[in-house]
Amino acid sequence: MDNSQRLEKAKEFYSKHRRFPSYAEMLKLFGLVSKNAIYKIVQKWVEEGLVAKINRKLSPTPKLFSLPLLGFVKAGFPAAADEELDFLSLEDYLVAHPESSFLLKVRSDSLNGIGILPGDLVVVEKRTQASAGDVVLARIDSEWTLKILQKEKEKAVLVSANPIYPPFYPQEELQIFGIVKGVARKL
Amino acid sequence: MDNSQRLEKAKEFYSKHRRFPSYAEMLKLFGLVSKNAIYKIVQKWVEEGLVAKINRKLSPTPKLFSLPLLGFVKAGFPAAADEELDFLSLEDYLVAHPESSFLLKVRSDSLNGIGILPGDLVVVEKRTQASAGDVVLARIDSEWTLKILQKEKEKAVLVSANPIYPPFYPQEELQIFGIVKGVARKL
DNA sequence: TATTTTAGTAAACATTCGTTCACCTTGTCA
């Protein structure tokens, strides 16, 4: 087992337990006997910038828990490993305020026009106020639905992004529960 | 500072350092003096299922690092906190094989029709083989582009999801570099 | 009011932590 395979094992441990393994745990993980072996291995990872060590405690760097972002596609692709790459965590990218956010599975095709399809997961941030243009989770006829908020002469209108659905003009005050901040789709 | 505010602080620490704080660190974090106070607080979190303790080591449960998934929107929303909820990590949801995946920022509007818009981030899994219907990252005229792979009489065709782009019939062998497994959009 | 529970301090504990030093084997390279 070479060093990069070991890193892979540590990664697995991390995504399973959500914490970095201790030296003793890595001993078992790598099938070694002496803690000093681990110490040297980890030291290399730290030098390579794969693992961060803050007063004797280890944590993974973005290279371990997030994906490389290739800014543009060019000839000669795939980019060499040495190149400067951004590493991006999708969780952090999509969710700015985890404490007030939740996910919702989209069931209707009313937002097709803006690329939100049935089956998509949307990240909703709890809010009672929204601006024109926001995609909002709002209450219409005692049902919660996703619509685009727009304003006509200072009055709120909820429109779809699909011509088969008519706009909705709320008669009383508009109940908004949250606004959509992100979309995630698996395919 | 009450107990849930403390949990929030621990969460913050976790998303910043990618590891759970030690008792000593929590002392500073919460402004307390005795480690026993921390011990009791953590014990409650463990009993509530917010934190996992495996032979004296702490790690967050999905409730801490992922978002609640509200399966369906219904009257009486928002769902009471007691209800059975799924917790989902977007990272895990979108990326099945992190070791062979990367992100790509979409620049063209050629996949509009299937809800992949310019500015979206796509999760690409490295592969050289693909099936009909897959969205692939392929080489066309010495450029890498995203297209939908289809077959016409056993021959591969790369089509767009936008009528203004014609289908591409590769004359020689088709170079596929990866297939798109997920889409992430911030709005 | 009397009593019990809750939430914290304080000190002592064994265990585990990461680190260091000495040593050994193996393969590489001049």
Add this chain to the structure above:
DNA sequence: TGACAAGGTGAACGAATGTTTACTAAAATA
């Protein structure tokens, strides 16, 4: 062939870890 670096074992170290017990003050409860 000889020197040397790389990669590992093994033992010992102080420091930091989570745990336990005893005690106290405040808050909740009867």
